[in-house]
Amino acid sequence: MHIVLHQPEIPQNTGNIGRTCVATGTSLHLIEPLGFRLGEKDLKRAGMDYWQHLDVTRYVDYQDFLEKHPGAKIWMATTKAKKCYTDVQFGMDDFIMFGKESAGIPEEILVDNEENCIRIPMGSDIRSLNLSNSVAIVLYEALRQNNFAGLEQQGELHRLHWKNEE
Template sequence: MMNIVLLEPEMPANTGNIGRTCVATGSRLHLIEPLGFKINEKSLKRAGLDYWDSLDVTVYDNYPDFLERNPEARKRIYMATTKGLNVYTEVSYEPDAYIMFGKESAGIPEEILVEHRDTAIRIPMIGDIRSLNLANSVAVVLYEALRQNGFSHMRTQGKLHRLEWF
């Protein structure tokens, strides 16, 4: 099971969309406070639709609390950042990897990034674009990690309801 970690997310709609992605992929969501919203906000649940109740989500007081309660994360955490030295497709994700994303306005603090230099990953972009939308970034990196692990436990073929494929 993959683990998505959001450090101090600010926008409820992004977090709701990420929650929905986590439910669709069987991933756990870790939210590290302070949050820029209340966990019961309508906009959060609206973005997550009716999937929010099925979400495996844990909220932590701060980053040290997250590490204390998830000691295995220290060995399997990837830091998604525009400051990363590795392209997100160039690393090998363990089946139970932790992928951390920073808050929308500032990303992951450099004090944390320097501790994870080898696992700081980046989504390539052109020019001086500051970053992609947080929910989009999570989807891009998470699906690469899932692809590398063979989409384990996921349905990989669809089915037509009224017609048959040729």
Template sequence: MNIVLLNPEIPYNTGNIGRSCVLTNTKLHLIKPLGFSLDEKQIKRSGLDYWHLVDLKVWESYDEFMEANKGKKIYYATTKTKQKYSDVRFEENDFIMFGPESRGIPENILNANKDMCITIPMIKMGRSLNLSNSAAIILYEAFRQLNFNFNE
């Protein structure tokens, strides 16, 4: 599996997601610009002693990422769709993209990929769940569908 963070802003979230990626044998993709340095102690602190084990790929831009991953199945996590994450059939090498914490994936990307947008149901009171929680929820649903085959 692949988790993609488009312009992540909070190092603690990225560190937590990195730790989840290590423990599920999932590749983590970060698309610049990042809201922090990968050398910051916050990212390493939240990733604990797992951060150096993250299978990490950093991309200079969304366009570079898309060019390198043509034809790959990419799901876009958003609050702006009705299709639940549990309604899709994940496959072993799928990508699950999350946008920046403060604004999510840009509308133009979502509009160009409407059939691939997925959401986590919640009550209308809140805007969205925490990024690292959302990534864990969807990642573990994908692995549940794959019988928790982490390909160790």
């Protein structure tokens, strides 16, 4: 899977998203301009020591991204979509794009890709969810649809034996 952030502005969100990408084996694609430098401490703090393991690619603009991924299936997460993210079928090689925190994906991009626009349902009195939360919601649905391929699905409790001595 691939997560695409179109001009992200807040380093903590991108750091959190990077950590989620590492945990899920997902590639992260950043379309410039970014609202921060990749070396910022807030980005590193949010991404913790996972950032060094992240498969991340930067693009100078949206056109550069498209040229490097011709024919790619790109889902566009937006509050302006008519379709819910649970109503589409995600493939393991799909790209899921999210826009910058203050404005989302530019309308001219959305208009050209309306059939691939998806939304997360929410109340009408809020503009949007937090970007890193939105990425996690949609990404985990896409992974669920693909049986969490490549991910560990079971954990194990380490049972401690406590002795009640009286």
